[in-house]
Amino acid sequence: MIELIEDDGLVDVLKVVSSTSGGVSAQTILANVEWPDGEIEETFVKFFSPALRVKEIINEAFGHMCTNLVGLEQPLRVGIIKVNVEDIPDQVRNEFEGLEDNFASNHGYLYAWATKSIGSQSLKKIYFHTDDVSSAENFINAMQAWDDLPKLITLDDWIGNSDRNAGNIIFINSNRFAVIDHGRLFGVINWLSEPLMPGNEFRNIAFEVFRIAHGGKPHAIACTPILHEAEVQREKFEGLRDNLKRVTLDLFKLLKMPANSDVYTDSFINYCQYRTATSKARFTAKLSLHEVAV
Template identity: 30%
Template sequence: MRQMTPIASVLPGATPYKDGNVTDTWLGQLFVGKGKPPVHAILKDLPPKELANELFGAALATALGLPVPPYFIAAATSSVLPVRKGPSRGSYKFMFATERQGTPPLKRHWTGTRIPQRLIDALARWPGNGTAFAFDTWVANVDRNLGNILFGGGTDIWLIDHGQCLTGPNWVAKNLNPSESYKNKLALWFCPYLDKPRTSVLIAACSAMPTHVKALDLTAIAQASRALDLLTESDGASMISFLRDRAPIVPHVGSRQASPYGLF
């Protein structure tokens, strides 16, 4: 049986956090159980569908072996935080929370207009880069920007911010098209700097994605993530159907996006 996403209480004292983020965000601590130390976390106030994206996206990435910081549903009363967008139950409102890793995002590693080749090389050496690229293609994450990959050097890499999965936080079920070539931002700022052997790694990962997805119980993962608790029954079914039907086209779409200059 899959482990359910933990629900934790936000402790008093959280402070607003701004680092280019457009959502209301705080740095705070979570109470995760008697006798356990509090968890230092980033807390985001999100509407239900975007919260569902975050939870399901993080759960799917974890199921594929990608590095995702521990994540929680954080419950806060109005006396602790002014949560406005999140769903509520009784006196509590719910937020998305991830444990702080102390690792900065890629965008913090330089100043200028062009990503340094040393960072491209570091990502190209990361064993998970192909799976990450194929994952974003599969889940239609349209915003894997330089702020939502944490990079501390070497293999100290984490993927965060999954709210832009399923084409965006305000997706409409009838508009989800499994065959569509949705934007993959890694294809814009990462792939153009790769040579043919490194590009081959991404393409091979895309080719393997249908097999990996077939081995996943998407409904069980969605239930355990608690994403289905935030969606209508129809939207939940459409989300799962979209991902199941999209898996077979990942090799085609991913290979085309990974080699924008016709390397293949």
């Protein structure tokens, strides 16, 4: 469930986490946040630059719902938090200084994305170190040993997640990971300015890990769980499709972007519809398989 946290929910800032590299697009803080049921939880709050705010929040919410659908672990609570302009942390204000924010100016508040802290580290922090030549190999081995890797491979294929990396996979314990961050979906960087082309391919990091772990030519038996997940997730998407559309339209309304919201929402649903319907055939072709019993 995606919760709505009111403007008194940001209790205090604990620390600044990071700025997104490659340009000013997001600023994340760790804060104590009061959720709608009154519980105060350590929560990551991600503020987005004005031009990308709607796109990023929609992606995070849409990706969260789809990830939930396939049964991958995620933060236990996620939501959209309303933050009054005067309560925006100085670190965030400084990060976006000079950027025109008509929404915040007109309404006196803005929205940010909130996720309850999982309380653990990402695989990037665990495995990738500048002085460790085995970092990539260790990461690949850990991913390959993960029972849910086929779920992630197939999910990323049909939601078009081209930004999967070790930094958004969180270690819980051995053979148990959670996934976070869904900022880049539908096979494009920014659907506000790019058409969605469901037939186009993109880099699926989880699938690359699988192929590398199997020497580039996985045996048909090793491929069976991926093809099975492709079928399972196609059926699950059919059951979620209408709710995905309704929630996405509601989010557009909340974010006050009614113009073309139905067109964008239909394009998201159509993209996933095509990708789920063709997922099994696509993986069969990529893996140079003829037919594998599932």
